[in-house]
Amino acid sequence: MGAAVIGHRGGEWGSPEKGMAGAGRPTGGADLGEVTIILEKIGRKPYLMQGHLSARALSELGGLVPVPGPVWVDLLATRDGSSLHVAGRLGGRVELVCDRCLQPFARELEVATDREFVAGPEPLHRGGEWEVQDEVVYLEDGTFSLRRMVEEELILALPMRRLCREACAGLCMQCGADHNLGACGCSPPDRDTPFAVLKNLGSIDP
Numbered sequence: 246m247g248a249a250v251i252g253h254r255g256g257e258w259g260s261p262e263k264g265m266a267g268a269g270r271p272t273g274g275a276d277l278g279e280v281t282i283i284l285e286k287i288g289r290k291p292y293l294m295q296g297h298l299s300a301r302a303l304s305e306l307g308g309l310v311p312v313p314g315p316v317w318v319d320l321l322a323t324r325d326g327s328s329l330h331v332a333g334r335l336g337g338r339v340e341l342v343c344d345r346c347l348q349p350f351a352r353e354l355e356v357a358t359d360r361e362f363v364a365g366p367e368p369l370h371r372g373g374e375w376e377v378q379d380e381v382v383y384l385e386d387g388t389f390s391l392r393r394m395v396e397e398e399l400i401l402a403l404p405m406r407r408l409c410r411e412a413c414a415g416l417c418m419q420c421g422a423d424h425n426l427g428a429c430g431c432s433p434p435d436r437d438t439p440f441a442v443l444k445n446l447g448s449i450d451p
């Protein structure tokens with residue numbers, strides 16, 4: 246990746262402004278939170294995006310999942326016809342809430358990505374058939390935003406099942422105590438079956 250350049254100037258295809266200072270994960274390198282690329286102006290040189298997005302640039306995913314620290318990126322953008330091809334890796338720490346015990350916990354995400362960005366609206370119908378192209382992203386305003394891409398990639402990488410640990414014991418269904426901290430003394434709940442009702446009726450008798 247020797248021909249790569251760093252930095253950006255108002256969304257123009259970049260030329261070097263400053264060298265890399267301590268590039269790498271997780272927090273080194275340039276702050277790339279404001280990098281945008283106007284697709285019309287893509288140059289022929291590959292464009293290396295190696296650095297980080299500050300916590301301020303990307304504080305929450307979709308307004309829901311906190312990102313407490315910087316997110317590192319190691320991506321290469323290249324021209325592919327009139328479109329922009331972006332591939333590489335990115336990652337960072339997100340704060341999730343455990344599905345079972347409802348306690349917050351941190352999780353490191355690392356994503357390998359490989360996408361094509363095309364200027365213009367998404368073609369919904371073409372010849373009466375739906376076009377489904379997963380790896381192609383249509384940019385209505387013709388402008389690639391690194392921050393937007395990073396946010397979307399991290400959202401896609403969020404785990405479906407969020408557990409603070411595989412063996413999380415969860416909360417008591419009766420008193421709400423956290424069973425990870427010890428037993429609460431509640432008796433196990435009756436099974437929710439028609440027979441449980443019969444048993445309760447029976448228990449009315451002294």
Ligand SMILES: [Zn+2]
Pocket residue numbers: 343344345346347348408409410413414415
């Ligand atoms: Zn938990």
Ligand SMILES: [Zn+2]
Pocket residue numbers: 417418419420421422429430431
């Ligand atoms: Zn309990």
